[in-house]
Amino acid sequence: MTQIHPTAIVDAAAELDASVSVGPYAIIGPKVRIGAGTSIGPHCVVEGRTTIGRDNRFFQFSSIGAQPQDKKYAGEDTELVIGDRNVVREFCTFNLGVPQAGGTTRIGSDNWIMAYTHVAHDCVIGDHTTLSNNTTLAGHVTLGDWVTVGGLTGIHQFVKIGAHAMLGFASAVTQDVPPFMLVDGNPLAVRGFNVVGLKRRGFDSEQLAAVKQMHRLLYRQGKTLEEARQAIRELGSQMPSAKAEVALMDAFLADATRGIAR
Incomplete structure (x- = not known):
C-alpha cells in the first residue's frame, strides 16, 4: 500500500503509485499524479494538474503546482510536469503554467534543487542541473542540461541559459547566457568558460x-x-x-x- 501518514490529506481522485510515501500534514490535490518511489515530505502541498515521475524526493514545506503568479491567469487548467530522480529541498515553490505561453512548466530529471528555489510559470528546466539556495526563476526561463546556478541568483523572465553554463553567486541575469560559459555579477559579466x-x-x-x-x-x-x-x-x-x-x-x-x- 501507498505509505500515507494518517495526518496527510490525499484527495481520492489523486493517482499515486503504491510505492509513494506521503509525510505528516502533507496535502495532495485531486489532479496530481505521482510515480513510483517518490516521497513527499511533511507539510508539502502538491496541487493543480501536476505530474511527478519516479524516485523523486521532496523535503518538507514545499509548494508544488500552485497557481502562477501572473495577473492574467484566470483558473485555466494548466500544468506542471516533473521528471525522475530529482531532489527538492525545503521551501521550494514550483508554479503551473499560463495558457498564453503553452500552459506547461516543465522540470526534467536528475536535478538537485536547493532550499527556497522558485520556479515560475512556463519555465523549462533540463536534466542534471544544480540550483543553489534562493535561486529565483521568473516566468518563461529556460535552463539547459547541466546548468549550475549559484545561491541568491535571480534570472529575468524569458532568459535562456545554455547547457553546461555556470552562474556565480548573487548574479542578476537579464540576458541569455551561451552554453559552457562562466558568468557572475550585477551587472552580469562573462568570466570565462566552465572548464572545471x-x-x-x-x-x-x-x-x-x-x-x-x-x-x-x-x-x-x-x-x-x-x-x-x-x-x-x-x-x-x-x-x-x-x-x-x-x-x-x-x-x-x-x-x-x-x-x-x-
Whole structure:
C-alpha cells in the first residue's frame, strides 16, 4: 500500500503509485499524479494538474503546482510536469503554467534543487542541473542540461541559459547566457568558460579546446555576434570530435532573443 501518514490529506481522485510515501500534514490535490518511489515530505502541498515521475524526493514545506503568479491567469487548467530522480529541498515553490505561453512548466530529471528555489510559470528546466539556495526563476526561463546556478541568483523572465553554463553567486541575469560559459555579477559579466565542470563530465581535450576557442571568438576578439557565429560554425569541420558542442552553441545563438551576456 501507498505509505500515507494518517495526518496527510490525499484527495481520492489523486493517482499515486503504491510505492509513494506521503509525510505528516502533507496535502495532495485531486489532479496530481505521482510515480513510483517518490516521497513527499511533511507539510508539502502538491496541487493543480501536476505530474511527478519516479524516485523523486521532496523535503518538507514545499509548494508544488500552485497557481502562477501572473495577473492574467484566470483558473485555466494548466500544468506542471516533473521528471525522475530529482531532489527538492525545503521551501521550494514550483508554479503551473499560463495558457498564453503553452500552459506547461516543465522540470526534467536528475536535478538537485536547493532550499527556497522558485520556479515560475512556463519555465523549462533540463536534466542534471544544480540550483543553489534562493535561486529565483521568473516566468518563461529556460535552463539547459547541466546548468549550475549559484545561491541568491535571480534570472529575468524569458532568459535562456545554455547547457553546461555556470552562474556565480548573487548574479542578476537579464540576458541569455551561451552554453559552457562562466558568468557572475550585477551587472552580469562573462568570466570565462566552465572548464572545471566540463572536465568533470568527461570532455576530451579537443572538446575543451573547441569551447575555449568559441569563448575567444565571442568575447576576446572584438567580433560582432554574426562574425563570431560564422567563425564558430567553421570550427565544426576543424575539430570533428567537437561537432556536437559547436552545433549546440550555434543553435543557441540563433535563438537568443534577449541578446547574449557580453
